[in-house]
Amino acid sequence: MATVIHDFHPQAFRRSLDLVVRERYEAPNLSEKEKEMPVNYKVADLKLADAGRLRIDWAESRMPVLMALREKGKKEQPLKGMRVAGCLHVTKETAVLIKTLVAAGAEVSWSGCNPLSTNDEVSAALAAEGTSIYAWHGLSVEEFYWCIERTLDFKPTLTLDDGADLIFNVHSKHPELAKTVIGGTEETTTGVHRLRAMAADGKLLYPVFAVNDSETKWDFDNVYGTGQSSLDGVLRATSILIAGKTVVVGGFGHCGRGVAERARGLGASVVATEIKPTQALKALLEGHRVLPMDQAAALGDVFVTATGMKDVLVGRHFDVMKDGAIICNTGHYDCEINLKDLEARTKSKRTIRPNNEEYTLKDGRRIYVLAQGRLVNLAAAEGHPSEVMDMSFSNQYLALCRLARDGKNLENKVYELPKELDQELALLKLGTMGVNIDKLTAEQIAYASDYSAGT
Ligand code: 9W4
DSSP states (O other): OOOOOSSOOHHHHOOOHHHHHHHHTTOTTOOHHHHHSOOOEEOSOGGGHHHHHHHHHHHHHHOHHHHHHHHHHHHHOTTTTOEEEEEOOOOHHHHHHHHHHHHTTOEEEEEOSSTTTOOHHHHHHHHHTTOEEEOOTTOOHHHHHHHHHHHTTTOOSEEEESSSHHHHHHHHHOHHHHTTOOEEEEOSHHHHHHHHHHHHTTOOOSOEEEGGGSHHHHHIIIIIIHHHHHHHHHHHHHOOOOTTOEEEEEOOSHHHHHHHHHHHHTTOEEEEEOSSHHHHHHHHHTTOEEOOHHHHTTTOSEEEEOSSSSOSBOHHHHHHOOTTEEEEEOSSTTTSBOHHHHHHTEEEEEEEETTEEEEEETTSOEEEEEGGGSBHHHHSSOSSOHHHHHHHHHHHHHHHHHHHHHGGGSOSSEEOOOHHHHHHHHHHHHHHTTOOOOOOOHHHHHHHHOTTOOO
16 A cells, blocks of 8 residues: 555656656665655555556546537636645546646546445556555555545645535535535535535535436446446356346336346346336336346346345245346345345355355256346446446536636525536537437427417
């Protein structure tokens, strides 16, 4: 681990890759002063930087909207003078966001928001390029909060959250820092819920944009991001042929719909299970079979739970599953599959492939659990593809730019980004994909607004 000193100003210590790496490997041509300079990062291993840079380069080539915003930001410097503290999964896509914030004139200081989501190669590449970053895979709870604390050392003017841990830290431990924070952003549904509750209590100390609530974020993440990456996780963990299989999707919300659609695309017959009549009807009219899980359990070759509810697959379902059934979860963290019930029926267990546990039941049937029932798209694959994160993180970037410009005039509330922004971002994305669409003519606009026109 790198040694770190907390009392610093990131800009002052942003040094070239060359210098950081030379220091790290104790190259002889460093001056004594250079050797003593504090390091404003803590990552697993700086030697991973080259591999991280390749990952980031790849993500950049798949995130054209954010890259276009970066080019514009380089010229206009909308974040000049801003200090952005971020608490967000350290992935290759997040690195593209961080580099975009820096290009737009911001100083940044970063920590991960989940102990298991940091990619050590990416964090090494960011540290090596001079980013103030505190993130490594598998850190403890104490280390997690220590990392968040370090990102507050430079007294941020903007905060960026995924799950609201950073904002909570500011509010509960450092309320004095909130005075100089112009505003914050929040990436997730859970975080937005927590912040709305705080705002309703009058406890929120600065305005926050709920990036999660932009259509170009949640709809694309949930349907296309989760849809593809869940199938990706199943394939990486099993390498099975999907065509001809029966895939049971538990829950036909946005994530379930995405999974069902992609499974069908690979040739599966899909069975959807639901508790909500309108959702069940949608699944049926999309052409999927709809059954209660008690019946679907005996039919499925692959089960993907995506409900957000606990105990979707329990003992009585395991009792009737086929020999060789594969079960996994892409919904709420690790409680949708009741593994205790499965353990109780199990004679022996072995890891047959990475992220694939074979449970041999007392009656001899085998059930395969992927990623220990955790989110299969993240644990066994790489989460949402970069092209999807392009939309989410473009929203993040634009929300921070708006706060930098107008934050001082906003109330201490949770705001949504304007709906027109979704249309602008979607149009930009279409453009990067070489797709043009029609525009209304002046006559059509007049027609649309003329309420007197009848049949
Ligand atoms: N990643 C995560 C979480 C838990 C976890 C194998 C079982 C979320 C959104 C984005 O939560 C995230 N547990 C793991 S790996 C792992 C990864 N294991 C290891 O044993 C436990 C997470 C947002 N995102 C994308 O989806 C794509 N780029 C992004 O920035 C990232 C990570």
